[in-house]
Amino acid sequence: MQSIGKENGQKNIPDREVVVVEEEEEEQEELNQDWSQVASLVNKNAALSLPKKGEKDYEPDGTDLQELLLYKAKKAMFDTISDSIRGTTIKSQVKGYYVPHRHQAILPKPKGSFMQTMGRADRYGEYWLEFHEFVYLAERGTIIPYYKLEVNSSGESLDHDIEILLSMEDLYSLFSTQQEMDQYFVFAHLKRLGFILKLCGQDTGVKTSFYPARKQQNSLQMLTSRLLSLFKIQEISLFSGFFYCKWNFFFRKYTTSPQIYQNLNRLICSVAVPKTKYELWNAKNGGEVNHKKQHLPLTFDVWKPHANFKKKNPGLPDFQILVFNKNDDLQHFPTYEELRSIFTSLDYKFEFLNRVDDDFDWDANSYVEGIARSEYNLKTSTRSHTEKKASALKTKSNTQKKTKQPCTKKRPRTYPPHIQQNRRLKAGYRSFILAIMDNGLISFVKMSEADFGSENVWYTPNSQNKPVRKLKGGKA
Amino acid sequence: MSKGRVNQRRYKYPLPIHPIDDLPDLILHNPISWVYWAYRYYKSTNALNEKVHVDFIGDNTIHIIVQDDKQMLYLWDNGFFGTGQFSRSEPTWRDRTEVRLGLNDSPQQVGRGGKINTETQLTLERVTQQRRAQRLEFKKERARLERDLLELRKKGAHISEENILLEKQRESLREFKLKQMEDISVVGQQQNAPEIDLRNEDNDLLNENGDLLQLESLELMPVEAMFLTFALSVLEISSASLTRKLFPSDAKYKDIHSFVRSYVIYHHYRSHGWCVRSGIKFGCDYLLYKRGPPFQHAEFCIMGLDYDICKDYTWYSSIARVAGAAKKTFVLCYVERLISEEEAISLWKSNNFTKLFNGYQIGEVLYRRWVPGRNRD
Numbered sequence: 015m016q017s018i019g020k021e022n023g024q025k026n027i028p029d030r031e032v033v034v035v036e037e038e039e040e041e042q043e044e045l046n047q048d049w050s051q052v053a054s055l056v057n058k059n060a061a062l063s064l065p066k067k068g069e070k071d072y073e074p075d076g077t078d079l080q081e082l083l084l085y086k087a088k089k090a091m092f093d094t095i096s097d098s099i100r101g102t103t104i105k106s107q108v109k110g111y112y113v114p115h116r117h118q119a120i121l122p123k124p125k126g127s128f129m130q131t132m133g134r135a136d137r138y139g140e141y142w143l144e145f146h147e148f149v150y151l152a153e154r155g156t157i158i159p160y161y162k163l164e165v166n167s168s169g170e171s172l173d174h175d176i177e178i179l180l181s182m183e184d185l186y187s188l189f190s191t192q193q194e195m196d197q198y199f200v201f202a203h204l205k206r207l208g209f210i211l212k213l214c215g216q217d218t219g220v221k222t223s224f225y226p227a228r229k230q231q232n233s234l235q236m237l238t239s240r241l242l243s244l245f246k247i248q249e250i251s252l253f254s255g256f257f258y259c260k261w262n263f264f265f266r267k268y269t270t271s272p273q274i275y276q277n278l279n280r281l282i283c284s285v286a287v288p289k290t291k292y293e294l295w296n297a298k299n300g301g302e303v304n305h306k307k308q309h310l311p312l313t314f315d316v317w318k319p320h321a322n323f324k325k326k327n328p329g330l331p332d333f334q335i336l337v338f339n340k341n342d343d344l345q346h347f348p349t350y351e352e353l354r355s356i357f358t359s360l361d362y363k364f365e366f367l368n369r370v371d372d373d374f375d376w377d378a379n380s381y382v383e384g385i386a387r388s389e390y391n392l393k394t395s396t397r398s399h400t401e402k403k404a405s406a407l408k409t410k411s412n413t414q415k416k417t418k419q420p421c422t423k424k425r426p427r428t429y430p431p432h433i434q435q436n437r438r439l440k441a442g443y444r445s446f447i448l449a450i451m452d453n454g455l456i457s458f459v460k461m462s463e464a465d466f467g468s469e470n471v472w473y474t475p476n477s478q479n480k481p482v483r484k485l486k487g488g489k490a
Numbered sequence: 491m492s493k494g495r496v497n498q499r500r501y502k503y504p505l506p507i508h509p510i511d512d513l514p515d516l517i518l519h520n521p522i523s524w525v526y527w528a529y530r531y532y533k534s535t536n537a538l539n540e541k542v543h544v545d546f547i548g549d550n551t552i553h554i555i556v557q558d559d560k561q562m563l564y565l566w567d568n569g570f571f572g573t574g575q576f577s578r579s580e581p582t583w584r585d586r587t588e589v590r591l592g593l594n595d596s597p598q599q600v601g602r603g604g605k606i607n608t609e610t611q612l613t614l615e616r617v618t619q620q621r622r623a624q625r626l627e628f629k630k631e632r633a634r635l636e637r638d639l640l641e642l643r644k645k646g647a648h649i650s651e652e653n654i655l656l657e658k659q660r661e662s663l664r665e666f667k668l669k670q671m672e673d674i675s676v677v678g679q680q681q682n683a684p685e686i687d688l689r690n691e692d693n694d695l696l697n698e699n700g701d702l703l704q705l706e707s708l709e710l711m712p713v714e715a716m717f718l719t720f721a722l723s724v725l726e727i728s729s730a731s732l733t734r735k736l737f738p739s740d741a742k743y744k745d746i747h748s749f750v751r752s753y754v755i756y757h758h759y760r761s762h763g764w765c766v767r768s769g770i771k772f773g774c775d776y777l778l779y780k781r782g783p784p785f786q787h788a789e790f791c792i793m794g795l796d797y798d799i800c801k802d803y804t805w806y807s808s809i810a811r812v813a814g815a816a817k818k819t820f821v822l823c824y825v826e827r828l829i830s831e832e833e834a835i836s837l838w839k840s841n842n843f844t845k846l847f848n849g850y851q852i853g854e855v856l857y858r859r860w861v862p863g864r865n866r867d
Contacts, residue, residue: 075640076640077643077644203862207866208866209866257721258720262723263537263723266536267531268507269510270509271505271509273509278721278757278760279758281761281848282758282761282847282850282852284851284853285851318867319867340802347806349800350822351797351798439789439790442855447860450807452803457807458859458860458861459810459857459859459860460857460858460860461855462855463855464854464856466821466854467758467762467852469762470762471762472504473504473781
């Protein structure tokens with residue numbers, strides 16, 4: 015492969031070469047490799063298929079069965095790739111030009127399926143890629159990266175006259191910080207798995223938010239909420255005082271264990287965790303007062319792979335990711351203060367709301383430009399042509415069907431309270447993904463808020479010998 | 491009687507303070523029953539007749555131990571407090587040794603009210619021992635079958651033949667396992683008389699009447715002792731003198747900080763009904779059981795942290811791995827002090843523990859490994 019690259023007179027283009035194919039027949043957008051052979055190998059016989067991950071023999075058993083299987087699988091794969099033509103056709107080549115002062119790349123003639131999820135056209139009709147998207151596509155071989163020299167001084171026109179083909183090494187050297195590079199690795203890793211990622215600050219079409227546009231909060235409301243929270247703490251100390259007195263059990267009588275527990279659990283208060291839509295709104299408003307300075311901004315919004323993704327109007331992300339480098343002295347694992355400020359800054363499909371209500375309608379409960387997303391979608395669809403209208407209606411009816419179907423399916427899925435409680439405890443509430451970079455290795459951790467303080471798990475013995483678990487006891 | 495029933499009765503109360511649950515029925519149309527009820531209500535109390543006595547041994551590190559047989563069992567049966575020094579957790583050394591020495595002709599069921607039937611005499615340690623032996627047997631059987639397969643493979647048999655044999659072997663292994671399961675219940679019933687293997691040292695374990703001495707005692711964690719005396723007043727010793735024993739009287743805040751933090755966390759979970767036990771075996775601070783160890787496996791590993799602390803990522807990752815491998819959920823429990831250090835230490839000195847512990851707040855964060863491939867749809 016390298017020899018071909020040198021013949022073409024281009025330095026250092028690893029893993030990629032341009033094959034000039036003149037024939038008209040080969041005008042497919044992408045060359046398809048014939049994987050049917052491999053597929054047949056897999057399907058023919060379960061024992062002949064590629065050895066599955068993790069099913070290794072414990073030790074060499076003196077026979078060559080394993081080796082034979084491996085050899086067959088490998089050979090099938092090599093045969094497949096050796097038959098196909100490598101490279102891209104010149105007509106379907108997409109060139110990307112890196113523009114240093116914007117630290118972005120411009121594509122004069124963009125085409126390809128990547129446009130569905132990446133890049134953005136500005137109002138002059140020029141198609142721009144973020145730098146990490148540019149590197150990713152170059153690494154995949156989808157676009158060919160060039161460096162665009164700006165030649166203002168010589169007075170030449172700003173056509174892309176001087177362009178330098180970039181190698182992967184060159185591209186990597188263009189990362190401005192180590193942090194950006196770490197972010198790129200996380201981006202590329204998840205992107206390869208099919209997820210759709212956007213930088214959190216990146217402006218993408220319209221911004222969808224779980225929170226409605228902020229109205230001026232009533233100062234009276236704020237005052238009362240403050241007062242209430244103050245009262246709550248005091249109440250705790252007033253009540254709990256006597257319980258811990260030495261003579262408590264001589265003066266007060268408790269006829270059930272839960273009574274004792276209820277007195278015990280007033281002593282230590284726990285952080286209030288928002289669990290419903292309105293609590294989330296309140297937490298957001300209150301949180302902005304408390305945590306003015308946000309220490310750690312989130313890095314990526316992530317959507318699960320889905321075919322109908324709309325760049326212009328993506329809806330709420332499924333996850334939000336914070337990238338952090340373990341070996342960077344300037345970064346550290348978030349402290350609780352920082353975790354809380356991250357939790358308040360989250361704005362995604364809070365999946366725990368689905369736990370209470372399976373049919374929680376996300377379009378009705380997320381806001382685009384100050385109005386509910388469902389309304390917004392309706393507005394945009396009526397604005398467009400009648401054809402589109404028809405298609406929109408079609409999809410709408412489809413979605414209606416879809417929502418109806420799970421209704422019937424999900425109805426019997428009501429779990430007994432103690433199992434629901436267990437799920438609440440184990441899954442927690444607001445959550446984000448922490449991506450930890452360690453010398454090129456990425457580990458992901460899901461951090462979620464938990465609230466053991468509002469769940470009581472004590473067992474109440476009763477005469478019928480029937481286990482009854484108390485659900486949601488009184489939290490002071 | 492099933493094991494569940496026995497446990498149900500033995501561990502009826504989740505705390506050593508029992509509720510008043512033996513009040514007579516109130517019959518509405520019978521005023522005498524009202525009087526009787528009122529009398530019984532007046533007479534009964536939650537307080538213990540005889541508080542639990544603890545001893546302190548050791549100079550540098552203080553061990554809080556309960557030595558009385560009845561009280562040891564009482565603390566274990568009512569909330570699973572403490573750990574037997576010669577046992578895994580429940581103080582069973584004496585019972586086990588009696589069985590080993592063949593002394594249990596008249597089983598001493600002190601504290602259990604003789605309610606336990608002889609069928610379940612098998613101590614937990616013995617059950618584990620048996621299970622291990624069975625597992626070993628099973629592995630031997632499996633290895634034998636694997637050798638058969640290799641023989642076939644060496645002869646150059648076709649893969650389809652191998653599959654047939656494999657299927658047969660799996661079936662026979664399944665049967666083997668089933669048979670073992672039956673065996674364990676049989677063994678449990680027949681109370682097999684183990685061959686008594688007396689050593690010379692064993693004579694030292696007996697007193698002049700030939701009865702076994704109780705050498706084991708129940709050791710309490712400092713937070714457990716604090717909970718038992720401060721929150722429930724079950725121990726003889728007062729919370730003030732307990733803390734004097736544990737810390738010098740001129741303690742600074744930094745000396746007491748980690749104890750107070752541990753206690754706050756301990757109390758928090760205890761008070762919501764969890765059975766909280768030490769989590770040292772899983773590299774964390776506490777384990778949370780629903781009801782208690784005999785009923786369910788612990789589901790949560792708790793690690794206490796100050797709210798402004800961040801450790802190296804490796805620290806989180808290692809603990810989470812251990813917790814995850816044991817199928818437990820890892821919880822980071824952050825404790826925030828709402829009062830000033832000076833206030834805290836002065837409350838400590840004036841033994842105003844209620845106000846001291848009330849000055850702390852708890853926040854919890856779940857930490858779980860996230861695998862992108864499993865979260866795609």
